[in-house]
Amino acid sequence: MRAAFRIDRGAAGRVFGLAALIAAAALASLPLWVDSGVTRLAGEMAYYLALAQLWNLLAGYAGLVSVGQQAYVGLGGYALFVLCGSLGVHPLLAIPLAGAAAAALSLPIALIVFRLRGAQFAVGTWVVAEICQLVIAQLPSLGGGSGQSLTAAVVRAIAAGRTTREMIFYWCSLAAGLAVLALVYGLLRSRIGLALTAIRDSEPASRSVGVDTFRTKLLTYVVVAFCTGAVGGLIFLQKLRISPDSGFGLQDWTVVVIFMVVIGGIGTIEGPFLGLFIYFALRQLLADYGSWYLIILGCVAVFFMLYARDGIWGWISARFGLQLFPVRRHLVRVTPARRASLDDAADPKG
Amino acid sequence: MEWLSVIVQGTLLGGLYALFAVGLSLTFGIMRLVNIGHGDLIILAAFIALVVVQALGIHPLASLAIVVPAMFALGYLLQRGVLNRTLGESILPPLLVTFGLSVIIENLLLQLFGADTRRLHVGALETDSLVLPGGIAVGLFPLLIFAVAVAVIAALQLLFYRTDLGRAFRATSDDAVTAELMGADNRHLYALAMAIALAVTGVAGVFLAIRSNFDPAIGPSRLIFAFEAVIIGGLGSLWGTLAGAVILGVAQSIGSALRPEWQILAGDITFLVILVLRPNGLFQRTRD
Secondary structure, eight states, X not given: XXXXXXXXXXXXXXHHHHHHHHHHHHHHTHHHXXXXXXXXXXXXXXXXXXXXHHHHIIIIISOOOOSOTHHHHHHHHHHHHHHHHTTXXXXXXXXXXXXXXXXXXHHHHHHHHTTSOHHHHHHHHHHHHHHHHHHHHTOGGGTXXXXXXXXXXXXXHHOSSHHHHHHHHHHHHHHHHHHHHHHHHHHHHSHHHHHHHHHHHOHHHHHHTTOOHXXXXXXXXXXXXXXXXXXXXXXXXXXXEEOHHHHTOHIIIIIHHHXXXXXXXXXXXXXXXXXHHXXXXXXHHTTTSTTHHHHHHHHHHXXXXXXXXXXXXXXXXXXXXXXXXXXXXXXXXXXGGGGGGGGGGOOTTO | OHHHHHHHHHHHHHHHHHHHXXXXXXXXXHHOOOOTTHHHHHHHHHHHHHHHHHHHOOOGGGGHHHHHHHHHHHHHHHHHHTGGGGOSSOSHHHHHHHHHHHHHHHHHHHHHHOSXXXXXXXXXXXXXXXXXTTTEEEEHHHHXXXXXXXXXXXXXXXXXXXXXXXXXXXXXXXXXXXXXXXXXXXXXXXXXXXXXXXXXXXXXXXXXXXXXXXXXXXXXXXXXXXXXXXXXXXXXXXXXXXXXXXXXXXHHHHHHXXXXXXXXXXXXXXXXXXXXXXXXXXXXXXXX
8 A cells, every 4th residue: 555645744833823923913012001111121032032043043953052142243233333323324224234244244254163163163153252352342433442322313313202212122122033033933944944953963964865064054154143143233222332341242142042042942943932931030030139140040051951951842842742833844644544534643753 | 582572471371371271172182072161160270279378378389289189079070970961972961061160150259259350479479580591581480380381281191191091091082982892981081081171270270360360250261262272282182282372372472562452362363363274273183
């Protein structure tokens, strides 16, 4: 008897997709019914979601464990300040252009750091981030070591009133978070995603079945640099002020992002979401205890890496066979006799 | 003549960087482990020395007698209890666990000691200098650090090439599975390797604390210096690591002579240039 196959991506994803659309609409209307403090926190969470998804795409899928993504946050931020401050570009248009600047710089950087493998790549990216920070601190036109602020004219170009401005910032952050999420999801469902998943599981094996690992990784690195740069531009547009220390801050733009992804579950789209909420909950809870929240977060992340490498989502996913963002393909065998009960045949393990 | 002096100072600075780098070079050479927390462990050793000196009122160099065994024990326990669990096919666990350790150590030190800069004082030894023929003044203490770095590396070379333990280290570095089949206890060997690496880190921490100011936040940049020295020198070669550290020290010293703010940048750029021209470093022995 000839067997037929069909590809199943799970039913939970379809239900969740609908719920996600409704949630996104609700989030978009958030500034209309909560106070500005809550809106600001939600905006921060939205851009951290973007950073976490981007780092996860790099480290969890492409095997590029970078400890230097703060380079692109800082470069994007500075690019935005140059575009708005010196070249008179409209601030909102400058956000994607800041991403383009970061992507343009990421290509030569990639060609150097890609010579390092694994953990050495990680430290190499860190060195590059430090170089970016040191070079920018030497440039008086960018404000040197003490940084610079956006002029009042630029700020007014976004919106005249403070309330409207805060709303626009929030919508931009939300849009950035959702756009990155959509991009990562779309990318992972495409041919590139299949290649990335293969690289994640085994690089030599993926090469043996014809995946061009170098090109796939390079493409991923540059795309991530673009998005990280744009998010960086957006972040510092909101902060209205940038300095080498804040722009290239390891702790703010890389350490906490890595902890979010590791705790939530690396190599999944759902994991960074969970990690995001855990991070913000811990931060609010331990706000009065100085750097203790980083120590606790560090201990939790180390614990997960040692005893539960797939993070919280990995456990949930294995326990319940759940997949909210269906990027995996379950090959389901369909025999003529069972074709009628097609939907029951889904194998949760894939 | 002024430039000759800059190069001599840079070479001696390289001695300190070699002490930073030896631990990293060892753990990479033997178990392919890049310890991201290495820089913070150097600073931890410096703070242990500070506590010991303050509590016992002894000479800072005498604190080596306590700091080095303490770091040796810490290294053994860290590897046996934590890091051995991370070794395997995936590169993520060792990388992210040591990264987590780095953040934990830095913030613990910050909580315990605050952000103030500290320094250990050794009186006249800090400022004494020798005048070499040609009129170049050389600080006695930097010279001592360089001599200690050379002695440490020579001793480790003897350990690796003249003892049974050294042979076991080299065997497990070449092929861990086969070495285990031949009766080597890899978990114990790795723990010993980390213990030795951190003992050297202890020496580095004490000398750092005497030579310059330190505070809890400077660990990551020490890791970067150590890493650059290891990569410039080539993986798995201790004399190569010393050469890499000297090249880095000289590059920083020249940068600093041109403009003080260029010191670290000059080292970083030298590292990148060598990485582009010689991706495997100058004296590579171990295959990745």
